[in-house]
Amino acid sequence: MTSRRPLLAALLIALTAMAIWPSGAWSAEPKPKPYRIYMALWRGWEEAAQGFKDYFTNQNIPVELIIRDAGQDKSKLKDFVAEAKRLEVDLVFTWGTTVSEEMLGRLDTVAADKHITEIPAVFAIVSQPLGSMVKDFASSGRNITGTTYLVPTETQANLIQSYRPFKRLGVVFNPLERNAQVAIGEFSEVGAKAGFEVISRSVDLVDGKPNPASIPAKVAELKKAKVDFLYIPPDTFLNVNRDILTGAALEQGIPTFAAGENPVLTSKAMFGGVYRYYTVGQLTAYKAEQILVHKIKPAEIPIDAPKRLSIIINMPVVRQLGLYPPMKLLGLAEVIDPTEGKGK
Template identity: 25%
Template structure:
């Protein structure tokens, strides 16, 4: 090799992005979601990006994100992401978390917005997750029994409360097998189940609840209802069904919300990503739970439904929308 060519080649290696300490190599992560939609439509996506920026990670600069979304192709999409050899995997929701956990035992996984990761078998315990997976849960005492208690304060004597579930959501299947039947027995209340796995099935789900003479409805947390929240709220109003929701975004026009701040959970996910990309093992990061549950009541919606909100419930509310 000629001396000039050798010098030029050595210089190219020294200043290449892979070797340059000044520029660094962008880290690559895979993002798997159970809902086939664009990230920009996800109401929590902006909060996640904000959490990343707070830790110095900028998508498109020092962080490359490969997104995959689908309801019925999660195992195949999980395999696609793993084939890219990412530094870390993000699982949005329980179905995506299960798909990634089944696909790799080596690449670090952070799940976000999983109601009961222990019950689902994702981790051994909240304090010692074990393996290559940890994350942020939405569980913190948000039980069906508590939601019924709140609804019964709004609708005294409610003996039949419908529950809207998505059978494709593994957390909903777990609740159907254990929590819901137990709650019905303990409280002596009828809990008819209405189902929707896609947007076009929401109409028939609410019509079924109305036909079964439900006096109120519990909308379980799910990406279908989150993305279709305006439609869910409109259907509850159309069928005159007082509804309780899990996430704050329903509070603007819905009746009552009791649950964690989903946007805050996604913002805090940035901290987990930051720690793992800097060398912390998922097994050493306890699963984080919400630090606060919010009770939000919309008085305008209550009035439209002909409901009187008792002072005791108003006194416990974190926010009252007039």
């Protein structure tokens, strides 16, 4: 009997240890190394960036986000390129046309010493990537891929017509913003076929920069030209000064349609047809996952937009203008109505 005591004592110690330390603690595998993503932003953290981040959280994909904001200062972007290369990150995310073109390079100017070429990259919130950054939406032909966020011009025109038929479409634009000028050109082409005219007014430049104070006068000129709608194109300057622009239009009694969500959601544009920034960010993260996790080359990943179009109607502005949407359109829309304390 005494010979069994050492064995019993050893068994008791082993059982006690198992009770104190779960079995998984002895066989736990090390946590996977997070993917390092360099996020280059243009005007701070917003919905597309949040959607990008949330995707990885929801998919349980470990990432380390290295976030840099240019604060609309173009001169900082060359330093971002150098830093991303020095850190040898796994992927670069660029937000907006300016950041993407400056860091990833345009097709006709891309250079390995000035741009991100060896590190795979994804871009988001780029207005006109085709022809400027990529050869084709099916394949960039480069070490990059990304998403588009603008609803096709013809679809935008049809949405405006479905709300209220129009013959004259007014546009205030920044002459230094190529995206806005491209949008005006595309609307003019659609208008030539659909039977409406595009009337545009450029904001004034002071010391080589667009002057926000000139916006109300330009809107007043469009009112005198008897425009039926004011179109707000993709333009950082107009987005920053959206309260001035939409307020002036409202004062003149001109309904507004926005290509982006901010003038409707956080200002006084009447309605818009958009791909929501948050959804664009998530789709961009999905493409990043294909690159990082599934090892698919960026050039093999198509560039596209979210599948779902959002129609957003700003009901307080609708009431102030007295221009209520048709019931069919209203039934498809997301209604923003702070006075009701909810969005529908």
